[in-house]
Amino acid sequence: MSSVSAPAPITPLSGNKLWLAAMLLAAANFVAVLDTTIANVSVPNISGSLGVSSSQGTYVITSYAVAEAITVPLTGWLAARFGTVRLFAAAMMLFGVFSLLCGMATSLEMLILFRVLQGLAGGPLMPMSQTLLLQIFPKEKAGAAIGLWSMTTLVAPIMGPILGGILCDEASWPWIFYINVPIALACGYFGWQLLQRYQSQLQKISIDAVGLALLVLWVGAFQLMIDEGKNLDWFNSPFIAGLAVISAIGFAAFMIWEMTERNPVVNLRVFRHRGYWVSVLTISLAFGSFFGATVLTPQWLQSYMGYTATDAGYATAMSGILAVLVAPLAAQLSQRMDPRPLVFAGVMWLGAVTLYRSFATTDMDFWQVALPLLLQGVGMPFFFVPLTGLAMASVNSDEMASAAGLMSFMRTLSGAFATSMVTTAWDDKASYYHAELAGLVDSSGQTLAQLSQSAGLEAGRQQLNQLLQSQSIMLSTNELFLLSGLSFVAAACVIWLAPKPSRVADTSQVH
Known part of the structure; x- marks a missing residue:
């Protein structure tokens, strides 16, 4: 979770280019936040269409949230390693691609896989959109940048259930994902064209690979345990008991490693x-x-x-x-x-x-x-x-x-x-x-x-x-x-x- 290194001072955008770039960044933040709530009202439709129970249908929500959460600690390292603008554009384009694949999924397993990938791509979008908004606006207009970013963060969760409900009733559940595709691809492409000058200096810094692996291990095992526990009769199932042991040991190892690592993926200090x-x-x-x-x-x-x-x-x-x-x-x-x-x-x-x-x-x-x-x-x-x-x-x-x-x-x-x-x-x-x-x-x-x-x-x-x-x-x-x-x-x-x-x-x- 290291902070993103600031590039050398660059002349801020102005006029129509400034507001076009601002709207692209705001739209990117909007779709990333939107997808945390748009599926909430769609679970019954998705469950019925794919022939699974409502409790299994909620995996569509939890898989995205967990994947997005895991990506957050990597944002600083990814931005330093590949550059802020390149990371933003790539994450945006991948978000659009995985949204398309989510809509095309024909089974719950496929949908969960693509939701995980969508969440991994969506994780850096919120911090990167805010970082770039602050860079493209002149310092005296920083309040406008934060206001625009905050407004999309607040409005998107409101629009999510409404859009999800309307799309499910008037079209079908895949459209809650298809709606992201043109926005994400446009934001990624035009964002790269407009913001290349703000690309940060690349740094070859090491990543805490062990800490990241332990983080994915214990979080994934624990989430899978509470998702599948009811279906498999909890700890009467060797699979659930095994997941509990893996998550407990993984969590303990993660805590010990991160407290002693010089550049931890999660700074527990x-x-x-x-x-x-x-x-x-x-x-x-x-x-x-x-x-x-x-x-x-x-x-x-x-x-x-x-x-x-x-x-x-x-x-x-x-x-x-x-x-x-x-x-x-x-x-x-x-x-x-x-x-x-x-x-x-x-x-x-x-x-x-x-x-x-x-x-x-x-x-x-x-x-x-x-x-x-x-x-x-x-x-x-x-x-x-x-x-x-x-x-x-x-x-x-x-x-x-x-x-x-x-x-x-x-x-x-x-x-x-x-x-x-x-x-x-x-x-x-x-x-x-x-x-x-x-x-x-x-x-x-x-x-x-x-x-x-x-x-x-x-x-x-x-x-x-x-x-x-x-x-x-x-x-x-x-x-x-x-x-x-x-x-x-x-x-x-x-x-x-x-x-x-x-x-x-x-x-x-x-x-």
Whole structure:
């Protein structure tokens, strides 16, 4: 996660070329962030088309997130080794190619493979787009560059569910990937043509190959374990037990190696700063809770509430509307006051709304589902913006790039892990509640008799089972929202372990 070396001073772009380059970089950042959420509402469609369960369908989300997270530590080394502009253009073009292959996949295995490759290509796009935006704008317009980059980062997660829903309903699920192709190829080609002058000096620096291999080993083994555990009866399966052993040993070896390596792929030494590790713990708990609930919501709405993918996308996207409007206020306040109360209030607000959502019922209308998600957006900027500032203010200035990369890695990884755990628990809890309700509902047989009078015994049993399944899923969903809400509360309390920062960090140079 070393910082990218700055090239020699170059005359900034101006006029139409400046804004064309800025729009290309913003579009690159947009599609990279978009693909973290566009598949959320598409899981039922993908699962049905490829003949797999919904829990297996979520591998489309987790595989991309894990691959993207693993690439983040390599961004600094790749930029130094191949040049910032060459890395950006190559990553953009490869992102487009792998997006095309994702849309052409005919099996879940093929789709997961291409999503992993897409995630590996997408990892450098966010930090590289921000780095190049700051280079092409004159210093006096750096605020405009950061504003443009931040706006695409905030708007893309809102547009993801909406675009995903519309494309699934009006076309088919492959189009959620095909939509990336022309944008990615155009950004890669024209970005290279416009930005070649900003190519950084190449450096032949060594890479921590052992650390990288151990990172891929333990993260991959752990993710596969929690993805496949439910399907293989967890630790009764030798395969799952073996993955657990591999991930545990790999993690221990990774920690030991990285703490003793001179140029580690992940600079764990930044965890010596109390304010930093508290911030990372807070964002891991809170973002895991947020992303897990965000993935669960459209699956519940489409599978059991009768929503189309489009309507589920509109409901899910509500959480981003107020977030965009409130973000400037959160940024101003985080520069002027102690960020800890802001983080505490923001995360507690997210927790309160999520706890409120744990009282959902099967007869809720659209706005009863969407309004809490809309209000949830108020807390999001007060969570992300000041927490990033607190983390960066807690480390030395020469450690900020490494610290920012590691924080991004942990945030993305926590979202992937939470997605797997939530979808697994959702099915398990639903099965538990179905068994419990089956012993309590219609013990006299009167309801079954009434249902059977009009449609026959077998049809009556099916209707009763559908009613049980619907209520079981609702109870399971509410329990997971409850657990997510409590996780938010715990994350909010953790922030007070951090000391009050003695300075305000300039986060414009980190991602």
